[in-house]
Amino acid sequence: MYTVLACVLEEHNLWLVFVATLVCVGASAGAFFVLTGALKSSVADRSKWLFLAATLAGGGTWATHFIAMLGFASSLEIGFNLPLTLASAGVCTACTWAAFEIFEHWRSARGRLAAGVLLGCAIAAMHYIGMAGLDAPAQKLWDSDLVIASGLLSIVFAVAALEAFHAAPPRFRLMAGSALLVSAIVSLHFTGMSAMTLLPDPIIAKAPYHIDRVMLAAVVAVGAAGVLLIGVILALADRQMAATKLAAAEQAAAMALHDALTGLPNRRHLQDVLNTRLSSCSADAPLAIVAVDLDRFKPVNDLYGHAVGDELLVRIAALLSHEGGEAGFVARLGGDEFIMVLPYVSEDALIARLAALVSTFDAPLPLGANEVSVGATLGVALAPADGLDADLLMRRADVALYRAKDDGRGRYAFYEPGMDERVHERAALENDLRIAVRNDAIEAHFQPFVNLATGEITGYEILARWTDPVRGAVPPEVFIKIASDTGQIGELCMNVLRRACLQSLDWPSAPRISLNIAPIQLRDAALPQKLLKVLTECAFPPQRLEVEIxxxxxxADFECARTILASLKNLGIAVALDDFGTGYSSLRHLRELPFTELKIDRSFVNAIGDSEEALSVVRTIIQLAKSLGIGVTAEGVETEAQAQALHAMGCETGQGFLLGKPSAEPFGASSARRRAGAA
Structure with missing residues (x-):
């Protein structure tokens, strides 16, 4: 031990020893730093990183040795054999690379032992090949015990370095492995130097390719600079890779928790946030879970295309985020469904907020060159009043949403006990209706239009009727609304029309048939083509069909309606305005749209015997229709007095239970129909 210490203190320049140690520490740390990345890299890139780690370790070992040799004090003129000097670096790097490959591929205690032994031998080989290249007019005498000791020290510390790098806690792994590798290099060098004695011998001549200390310093400087440059490049590359991976990981995490289109949190994120907020929810700090569903998103999407639909969803997301405020939380569940989590102080304040939100959605929304009004329906569940489980509250908010839809949309509803059962019944009815529509189980019934002057049947209104095997007859006002809400109304309507066309094709006098078109269908630009397709299939003349709107x-969209109605007129299909006087019609509608018939709503007809105001309204409608050259039909005629009064005011046609009830087989069921048959 004293011999080695004396070699360090008495035979070396301590400043250069210090520099050599710094280079050794930097190279060892760099090698293990790169080795860490290599073990995490892909299989295709792993060998490249292992080679770079070996270059750092081998080059660092070589630079450490020869910087220390520059500091070796000797009275003799010392030089170095250039080929052996360079060979020592190559052998060390190659063996170190092989050791790292074994360490990576043979991941076991034996593998680490084999890799450590090979790494220690690489360090020893570099030292003694380099010492073989020491060129001086002297004989080299070796202490075999110290030579063996140096090799053993190198192997033991190298094995320990790899074992520590494998087993140490992650935060200490790099430091422990580097420190032990430095110990392997330094202990071998100075123990090996202590093992050599130079005995002057003037007979020994300089070897070929001799380089002096100055040239060695240049070679070592270049080698050390190369090692450090590789280390810096690798460190920067690794940092860049780490930053790229971190950014990718953060982006992936954000994508996993957010909706790609709107940027809002998704269902998974909502679940996490809701669970967190519910953990601190109480009667003093309640939460409202609000399910939001857009009422008219599908028609907008169908009419203007998916790009406009996506833009609308983005605008709606921004609107909800603004309405939610900093304390609220808004998520998109998919499609046009959103959830808001709103803290509130009192139910009165919450109700005012919900009413304002519904009003906001009723206002027209500019969208590019268009202006749309989508409307929204809200379902609300309260925590802790309705529960503290996230899934339960979202389900109850959805139940309340169904109730609000049933009540007419464009409103809000709070969850109440018993709603679950009604929603379950509604869901079952929806499913059964879907099956019935798919199986063409909705029947066509016919109610006649009768000329009030002659009693002759002039046509029939097609009415959809559904008899469920379990429920029996389902009221049309129930299943028609469900069909409209669930997007089945178009298929249902075409099925019923097909049935009616085939059934009435050969009826005497070829009466017209009238089909009710739902508002949502009038936003479908393909409606005329769909009607024409059914008529063509049935060989039914378009001139015998009338549609009622x-x-x-x-x-909702006047320009779209005008285009569709003009197309229907061009096909020869007549258009009637149904329930006139109860909605939003204006003289503009009557002037600009190709109506052939006005149908007076039954509410006015029922009141003409009791109300002068109703009588005046009916008279005005009849006069307006006549002035525009449009036919007029009174709905809901149930008494002779009503029929006589309507006829006296100039009303041409009536419809109601007095004149004929709906029937699947209209002929022979009433005197009026018998008259039509005789005609």
């Missing part, structure tokens, strides 16, 4: 259907 309500006044409300014109409000």
């Amino acid at each position: 309500t006044e409300d259907a014109l409000v």
